[in-house]
Amino acid sequence: MGPDDGPGAAVAWRKVLWERQPYPDNYVDQRFLEELRRNEGLRQYRYWAVVREAGLVGQQLSCVAIFITLWLYMEQGLLSPGTLLLISLASSLLGYGLYQALASQAEPVLQPRTCWADLQSVTIFLSFIFGFSPVLKTLTESVSTDTVYAMSAVMLLAHLVSFPYTHTSPPGSLSLNAALFASVCLASRLPGALHTFTMLSCALMVFALWPCLLRRVKNGAPHHFAAVCVGVCAAGVGGLASRWPGGAVILALALATVILLCPWLLVQLQRHKDNIHGPWDEAEISEDLSHFLQ
Structure with a gap:
């Protein structure tokens, strides 16, 4: 309805509710759409930036594949628990040293007492797992x-599904508990108790310690983050290919979809995004008045 169609066209219409006006309740004038705003605050994504963030999802898929590969080698007797324990110990020491080296300047440098506390925690966890x-x-x-x-x-x-990809340090409790439960189920199908202990130790390293180190790499050495993700993905595909070629193909297709295809679709669909804002939106308290209500 236009401004000349109202019953009281000589009276200027005002967008107020506290006074009676000679206009219908659904009446608006030509100024109504002057406040229309499109795609306000729209974030423009860059393809390679999205690919870099999607690499975190891809490397987590590969971590699961690496764990399954280790279990397959243990279950088929191709890898002894002693060898895997030595590899896990060496990897843990190397990762801990790298974690300390990448400590940001904003974080305090760890004192020997803190390192000793970390050693005590690891000893308690490993003793608990070994005993049970x-x-x-x-x-x-x-x-x-x-x-x-x-x-x-x-x-x-x-x-x-529940892994906190935006905040990977420390891992979410639901995500970590689900991974450990799956590790216990798979480890119970191995030949001996030492195999079970080794498999659960690897599960702690892959699902609990690795996300913390990856977060540190992403914050402390962002230029190497992409290379680390590529390396983990290659290790996951290569490990599965050695024991389960069909699974390696499925993993490769999943990685290509998550890391390359989905970011491309996101960037392409941004062109068709059309959000409108205007006087019909719910009222919001402005920042200038919010302090009066506190």
């Missing part, structure tokens, strides 16, 4: 193997 390994080994004896594999798959999927 015989119990964990027989935990799922009464459960069928197919059920154990199904539970492990569901828990690993829950780990990937």
Whole structure:
């Protein structure tokens, strides 16, 4: 309805509610659309920047693939628990040293007392796992193997879905617990208690310690973050290819979709985004008046 169609066209219409006006309730004039705003605050994404962020999702998929690869080698007797323990210990020491080296200037330098506290925590966790390994080994004896594999798959999927990709340090409790539950299920199908202890130790390193180190790399050495993600993805695909070629193909397709295709779709769909804002939006308290209401 235009300004000349109102019953009281000689009276200027005002957008107020506290006085009666000779206009219908749904009346607006030509100034109504002057306040129309499109795509206010729209964030423009750059393809390679989105690919870099999507690399975090891809490397987490690869971490799960690496863990499954280690389990396959252990389950098939191609990797002894002693060898894997030595590799895990060396990797943990190297990662801890790198974690300390990448400490930002805003964070205090760790004192020997703090390093000693970290050593105590690791000792307690490993002692606890080693002591309960015989119990964990027989935990799922009464459960069928197919059920154990199904539970492990569901828990690993829950780990990937609930993983806090925006804040990877420390890992989310739900994500970490789901990964550890899947690790216990898979480790219980290994030949001995030492195999179970080794597998659970690797699970802690992959699902609990690695995300903290990756976060430090992303903040302290952002130029190397992409190379680290590529290396982890290559290790995941290569590891699966050595024992499960079909799984490696599926993982490669999933990585290509998540890292390359999905960011491209996001950037392309940004062109078609059309959000409108205007006087019909809900009223918001301005920052100038908010302090009066506190």
